[in-house]
Amino acid sequence: MFEISEIIDVLLLRNYNTRLVVICTMLLGCACGLMGGFLLLRKRSLMGDTLSHATLPGVCLAFFVGVMLGGQGKSLPLLLLGATTTGVLGCATVLFIRNHSRIKDDAAMGIVLSVFFGAGVALLTIVTKMPSGAAAGLESFIYGKTASMVLSDFRLLTAVTVSVLSLSALLFKEFRLLCFDEVYAAAQGWPVKRLDVLLLALVTLVTVAGLQAVGLILIIAFLITPAAAARFWTDRLDQMLLLSALIGGVSGWMGASLSALIPNLPAGALIVLVAAVFFLLSLLLGTKRGVLVRYLRQLKLKRSVGRQHLLRALYEILEAEAGPTDDVLIRSVPFRQVRGRRTWSDRQLRGSVRLAYREALIDAVNDRDMITLTRAGLEAAAQVTRNHRLWELYLIEYADVATSRVDRDADAVEHVLGEKLVALLEAKLIKLRMTSGLQVPASPHPITPGD
Amino acid sequence: MTWYIIDTWIVLIGILAAVACALLGNFLVLRKMSMMGDAISHAVLPGLAIAFLITGARASLTMFIGAAVVGILTALFTQWLSRFGKVDEGASMGIVFTTLFAVGLLLIVQAADHVDLDASCVLYGAIELTPLDVVWRPELFGSALQVPRSVLVLSAVCAVNLLFVVLFFKELRIASFDSELATTMGINASLMHYMLMTLVAITTVAAFEAVGSIIVIAMLIVPAAAAHLLTDRLHWMVVISATFAALSAALGHVSAIFLPGWMGVDPSVVEATSTSGMMAVIAGVLFFIVLFCAPRQGIFVQKFGRFEAE
Numbered sequence: 215m216f217e218i219s220e221i222i223d224v225l226l227l228r229n230y231n232t233r234l235v236v237i238c239t240m241l242l243g244c245a246c247g248l249m250g251g252f253l254l255l256r257k258r259s260l261m262g263d264t265l266s267h268a269t270l271p272g273v274c275l276a277f278f279v280g281v282m283l284g285g286q287g288k289s290l291p292l293l294l295l296g297a298t299t300t301g302v303l304g305c306a307t308v309l310f311i312r313n314h315s316r317i318k319d320d321a322a323m324g325i326v327l328s329v330f331f332g333a334g335v336a337l338l339t340i341v342t343k344m345p346s347g348a349a350a351g352l353e354s355f356i357y358g359k360t361a362s363m364v365l366s367d368f369r370l371l372t373a374v375t376v377s378v379l380s381l382s383a384l385l386f387k388e389f390r391l392l393c394f395d396e397v398y399a400a401a402q403g404w405p406v407k408r409l410d411v412l413l414l415a416l417v418t419l420v421t422v423a424g425l426q427a428v429g430l431i432l433i434i435a436f437l438i439t440p441a442a443a444a445r446f447w448t449d450r451l452d453q454m455l456l457l458s459a460l461i462g463g464v465s466g467w468m469g470a471s472l473s474a475l476i477p478n479l480p481a482g483a484l485i486v487l488v489a490a491v492f493f494l495l496s497l498l499l500g501t502k503r504g505v506l507v508r509y510l511r512q513l514k515l516k517r518s519v520g521r522q523h524l525l526r527a528l529y530e531i532l533e534a535e536a537g538p539t540d541d542v543l544i545r546s547v548p549f550r551q552v553r554g555r556r557t558w559s560d561r562q563l564r565g566s567v568r569l570a571y572r573e574a575l576i577d578a579v580n581d582r583d584m585i586t587l588t589r590a591g592l593e594a595a596a597q598v599t600r601n602h603r604l605w606e607l608y609l610i611e612y613a614d615v616a617t618s619r620v621d622r623d624a625d626a627v628e629h630v631l632g633e634k635l636v637a638l639l640e641a642k643l644i645k646l647r648m649t650s651g652l653q654v655p656a657s658p659h660p661i662t663p664g665d
Numbered sequence: 666m667t668w669y670i671i672d673t674w675i676v677l678i679g680i681l682a683a684v685a686c687a688l689l690g691n692f693l694v695l696r697k698m699s700m701m702g703d704a705i706s707h708a709v710l711p712g713l714a715i716a717f718l719i720t721g722a723r724a725s726l727t728m729f730i731g732a733a734v735v736g737i738l739t740a741l742f743t744q745w746l747s748r749f750g751k752v753d754e755g756a757s758m759g760i761v762f763t764t765l766f767a768v769g770l771l772l773i774v775q776a777a778d779h780v781d782l783d784a785s786c787v788l789y790g791a792i793e794l795t796p797l798d799v800v801w802r803p804e805l806f807g808s809a810l811q812v813p814r815s816v817l818v819l820s821a822v823c824a825v826n827l828l829f830v831v832l833f834f835k836e837l838r839i840a841s842f843d844s845e846l847a848t849t850m851g852i853n854a855s856l857m858h859y860m861l862m863t864l865v866a867i868t869t870v871a872a873f874e875a876v877g878s879i880i881v882i883a884m885l886i887v888p889a890a891a892a893h894l895l896t897d898r899l900h901w902m903v904v905i906s907a908t909f910a911a912l913s914a915a916l917g918h919v920s921a922i923f924l925p926g927w928m929g930v931d932p933s934v935v936e937a938t939s940t941s942g943m944m945a946v947i948a949g950v951l952f953f954i955v956l957f958c959a960p961r962q963g964i965f966v967q968k969f970g971r972f973e974a975e
Contacts, residue, residue: 254753257753257755259753259756260756314964314967316893316962317890317893318697318699320699321697323700324882324885324890327700327703328945329883329887329945329948331945332879332943332944332945335942336921336942338939339939340924431766431767432763435763435767437759438756439759439760441756442752446750478775479774480771482767482770483770486766487767490763490764505749
């Protein structure tokens, strides 16, 4: 499909234009990925959307002022200044609305987006109709021109990326506090509102610098997608930010390289799609919150809960037959009787039985459908029942839960009692002489035997 | 300036689009899904492109269907991502719409040799041109009325939305405030959600085809947010938001005609600015007046009230 030499040319960035575009998008991807991480945790992912729309009136006003001052109007620093000004104003307005009324973040962002963009469109219509000054192509300032970046874009993006990276490294601790517990940060005496504004100002800086280089949609995607993808892999903020910056940079590199290889495909769109592929992969495979991992985790929990239910049901049946002072002895129990102990379906119970057999907790179910615990099974069953009873007693003693209700409550918690917690419960209850040593305490409520 | 018959049509079209959006917007704002209009209006690009590639013409019905289908898909994908992927709702909205937009852009570029479909025509509609597309000329009081197509389309959309809100008011109210309660009361909350999203998608597509996405995004959020500050009762909120929407549409067109003059630009050179843009701006102005001056939620009253308490 492609000449090998062509691919190598692109990979080694031999072509000047490709080199510029690839490096610029990578830089921007890193900076955006980093800021996007903070935005995602503040639940403000769409801020990039709002911001990039809010720059339009600034661009037009700057042009207008430029023309009034007698220039061509299209000087880059002036336009950037205008864009930044209304961008920051937009952010400030969002914060103002959110802090001073019952309007929520999402509506505040929507209001600022539409009203500022509306004002921008109105101003744009006026300046394009003005005879003096060439306003044509002014809107390309926010729609971008990825494939035709120049050296000045590179300088601007490098400066912005470096300053954003260093500032967020310096203020990492403060931003982390802001992201996770705003109220606590305020109580600790941190200037939360100023930090919030600073964070958004950094986002504005990245957005404005990126807008005229790569366009609105790509900036929005860069601010959201890498961060959301990184979130699936880790629970630590520093790792997430690094990963997010990495994903942003790699998407920028791959998208821009692909676009250089294949004619007639816009780089911006390709980069968005590469980032989306990274997101989908992370969504499925992410090691912390990925769909697959969560499914497996849930399955594992469900199985262990099923096993514990089975063991306790068996133990309680045996216990009822053994009498109050005797030891609990192993005996075969009919499947129907176990089935009657809880509200579970035949299929669920059979599944649990199969798993318990595989773990050698019960013997093979014989042809009369009888279930028999093994020696190890009885020990495990006693342990499970003991945990359940300990929690029940604790609830009765310390949480004042009515005796008739503890079974249900304990049922929900017994599966997640760790060793430490069990030891704690033992210590507390032994002191009250409600239980002793290793034996299973008697149930505090009557147990209805299954049929 | 002179007021032509065309201006009356523009105002009417603006009002219809604004009210249609504002009616649904109340429920979006209450459910914290305000940005849905923005997401849908960007995301429909592949729908337009695919409809074009299939039919090979800019037939408006197929394009409309294509866009509406993708609009509904946007809402669905967003919900799936946030439900099954546990992604923040705003982020999932952003991922879905930027990805769809990028796909649409690629499709358009592939077809660009023989198309004048262009990404920015999706973003700014041309409400000023809609009255020229006349499809129906009924005789009324002896004179022929020139009814533009958009008036018919938007009236239908507006009527459907009104009917939806009135007929399902009770269900919508309970589902918006407490979807779990709604489910226990036997109301299918997710059905209501999907119906709402479908209508939002259809309204968005119908309105931005006629008047541009900026009106849609603004009118879905701003009037409803302003009304939310004025009342605690949902039915009043709906009524107030519709009134605000109509008001900003009318004032928006008038100010679009006057604005260049105020800015010191020679009115003979620049006749008028963008009506859609000004409608959004006027809606914003109304919102900020309410934000400061609302009788109970307003910032002035809240500050003043605190003084009294001390």
